[in-house]
Structures are given as structure tokens and as C-alpha cells.
Amino acid sequence: MNKTGWIWLGMSALVLFSLSPVPIQVWAWQGEVSQDHVSRGEGFQPAGFPLDAQPIRPLLAGDLQGDGGQERLALTSGLLTVLKGSQILWQSPQGWQVDQAAITDLDHDGKPEVTLLVWRPFAPWPIDRYIPNPGRISAFHDQHDQSCHLILIGWRGGAMREIWAGSALAEPVQSFSSAGPPGKEILITLDSLYALARTDPARAMSAWEWNGFGFSLVSRLTGPFSKAVTLSSQQTTQNVYIFTSRR
Numbered sequence: 001m002n003k004t005g006w007i008w009l010g011m012s013a014l015v016l017f018s019l020s021p022v023p024i025q026v027w028a029w030q031g032e033v034s035q036d037h038v039s040r041g042e043g044f045q046p047a048g049f050p051l052d053a054q055p056i057r058p059l060l061a062g063d064l065q066g067d068g069g070q071e072r073l074a075l076t077s078g079l080l081t082v083l084k085g086s087q088i089l090w091q092s093p094q095g096w097q098v099d100q101a102a103i104t105d106l107d108h109d110g111k112p113e114v115t116l117l118v119w120r121p122f123a124p125w126p127i128d129r130y131i132p133n134p135g136r137i138s139a140f141h142d143q144h145d146q147s148c149h150l151i152l153i154g155w156r157g158g159a160m161r162e163i164w165a166g167s168a169l170a171e172p173v174q175s176f177s178s179a180g181p182p183g184k185e186i187l188i189t190l191d192s193l194y195a196l197a198r199t200d201p202a203r204a205m206s207a208w209e210w211n212g213f214g215f216s217l218v219s220r221l222t223g224p225f226s227k228a229v230t231l232s233s234q235q236t237t238q239n240v241y242i243f244t245s246r247r
Contacts, residue, residue, distance in 0.1 A: 024049075025046070025225075026046065026047045026048065026049050027044040027045065027046060027047060027205075027221070028044070028045050028046075028047035029043060029044060029179060029180075029186070029188075029207065030043055030044070030045050043207050043218060043219030044205070044207070044219055044221050050231070050233035052233050052234055053231040053232070053233050054231060054232055054233070055229055055230065055231060056177075056179075056230045056231065056232050058100075058102040058177070059102055059103040059104070060072060060073045060101075060102065060103065061073070061103070062103040062112050063112065064082070064089075064103070064112055064113075064114070064154065064155045064160070065084070065155045066111065066155065069084060070084075071083065071084050071089060071155075073101050073102075073103065073114065075098060075100075075101055078092075078096070078097040078098050078099070079091065079092055079098065080092040080096075080098040080101050080114075080116060082114065082153075082160055089155075089159075089160045090153065090159075090160035092116070092118070095120055095121060096118050096119070096120045097118065097119040097120065097146075098116055098117065098118055099117045099118070099119065099175075100116070100117040100175060100176060101114055101115065101116050101117070102114070102115055102176075102177075102178065103115075104178040104185060105182060105183070105185055106152065106178055106185050106186075106187050106210055106215075107152060107163070107164065107210050108183055108184070108185070108210050110182075110183065111154060111155075112154070113152045113153060113154030113163055114152070114153045114154065115150065115151075115152055115176065115178070115187075116149075116150070116151040116152075116153065117148070117149075117150060117173055117175070117176055118148070118149045118150075118151055119146045119147070119148055119149075119172075120146065120147065120149065121145060121146060121147070122140070122141035122145050122146065122147040122168055123147075123168075137167055137168050137170075139194070140167075140168035140169060140170055140194070141168060141194060142172070142194045142195075143194075147168035147169070147172075148168065148169045148172035148173055148194075149165060149166055149167070149168060149169060150165075150166050150169070150173065150176070150187075150215070151164070151165045151166070152164040152165070164214070166214060166215070171191040171192060171193060171194075171203070171204070172191070172192050172193070172194055172198075173189045173190065173191055173192075174189075174190040174191070174192050174198065174202045175189070175190050175202075175227075175228060176188060176189045176190075177228070177230045179230065186207050186208060186209050186218070187207070187208040187209070187210075187215060188205065188206070188207055188208075188228075188230070189205070189206045189208065190202035190204075190205055190223075190225055190228055191203060191204045191205070191206055200224075201223060201224035201225060201226045202223050202224060202225045202226070203222070203223045203224060204220050204221060204222055204223050204225075205220070205221045205223065205225055205228075206219065206220045206221075207219040207220070
């Protein structure tokens with residue numbers, strides 16, 4: 001989306017906030033919470049709508065190679081391509097449906113990577129062949145045997161490669177965003193159920209942080225929520241999230 005598009009998006013959010021019959025909820029991220037308070041969603045606090053709010057654009061271009069140049073992401077019909085000029089550095093494999101991609105540093109290693117929201121054919125854990133009670137993720141797919149995954153790819157060892165890939169998610173993610181200062185980014189997701197259509201409202205909003213091996217849940221609010229826009233404001237040092245709710 002170009003600059004004009006994002007300006008219109010911000011204006012549309014303001015109009016929705018004041019005119020829409022659909023309830024609008026605004027949440028400010030307050031930071032870490034203790035694990036016994038995760039289910040209460042205490043990291044998210046209701047907030048007023050900042051009049052100077054500006055949409056935070058997903059980062060679709062950046063120096064992934066660390067050479068001072070710029071690589072960009074192109075997502076078309078579920079196929080993600082990472083380009084340097086006209087050169088293709090990486091393309092998502094056949095069988096992947098990439099719903100969303102953005103350049104982030106969610107693993108806090110100081111190097112940018114690409115976060116992908118992917119649907120692909122379900123596969124059980126390889127260790128299931130050997131353990132006495134296999135099948136713990138056997139229900140983590142939809143009626144078409146497709147499972148949802150979050151995957152990180154980045155430039156390592158002279159090539160774009162997979163850095164981290166989660167198993168099939170217990171609850172499929174409808175959309176994600178990253179928030180926070182460099183080195184402390186958190187992952188925000190809108191979560192659904194495999195039994196629901198992908199166009200249905202999300203059932204929860206969750207915040208996750210990198211634990212060194214994967215993502216740990218740090219806060220969750222029960223929905224339903226529909227489309228989300230991430231906003232910034234000079235009135236607050238925190239990011240603000242706006243959601244249209246279908247309660």
C-alpha cells in the first residue's frame with residue numbers, strides 16, 4: 001500500500017471510530033504481565049482514540065542481507081517472493097498459502113527477518129512415530145487438512161533460509177503485527193478456531209514474546225474481534241490497537 005493509501009486508512013479509522021454502528025475498541029499495550037494474569041489479558045488496557053493516531057505500516061522492504069541495500073517482499077495470490085531489484089532471492093514453496101508477511105525482528109537477534117503467516121498441508125510431529133502417546137497435534141488442522149503456521153526466514157549463510165518454524169498452531173492465526181522498540185518487539189495475533197471459516201471474526205487477541213526457542217504467550221483477550229489496525233501516537237509512548245468488534 002502506498003503513502004496515500006495509508007493516509008486514507010488512517011482517515012477511515014477515524015471516521016469509523018466516530019460513525020460506525022459496529023462497536024470500536026481501542027487497546028494500549030502496557031507491557032509484560034505475570035503468567036497467572038495472562039488469561040485476563042492484563043497487558044492490554046482500554047484506551048481513548050488518539051486524535052493524532054497514524055497507522056503503523058507493515059515493513060515490506062529492508063536490508064535483509066546486511067549490505068546496505070534493500071530487499072522487498074511481494075505477496076501475490078498466496079505466493080511470497082523476496083526480491084533484490086529484479087533478482088529473486090527466495091520464493092515460498094509449492095503447497096504453501098502465505099496469507100501475510102512482514103519484515104520484523106521478533107527473535108531479538110538484531111537482524112531483520114521475514115515473518116510469514118502460512119497455511120500448508122498438516123503433518124504430525126516426526127517423533128510421533130516413536131513416542132507411546134502420539135497425536136497431540138492431530139486436531140490442529142481444518143476440514144481440508146490444512147494447518148496454520150508462523151515461520152521466520154532470513155538471510156543467513158549467504159542465502160535466504162528458514163530460521164524458525166512453529167508446529168501446526170493449536171488455534172489458527174487470522175493476522176499478526178509486531179509492536180515495540182527494536183530488540184523488544186512483541187508479536188500480536190488475532191486467533192480463531194479451525195472449525196470456523198477464515199472470514200469469521202477472530203475469537204481472541206494475543207500477545208507473544210520470544211523466549212529464545214519460540215514464542216510464549218504473555219497476554220490474551222477474548223473476542224470476537226474483526227479487522228485490526230495498529231496505530232502510533234505522539235500522545236503516548238505505547239502502541240495503540242484499534243479493533244472493530246462484533247460482540
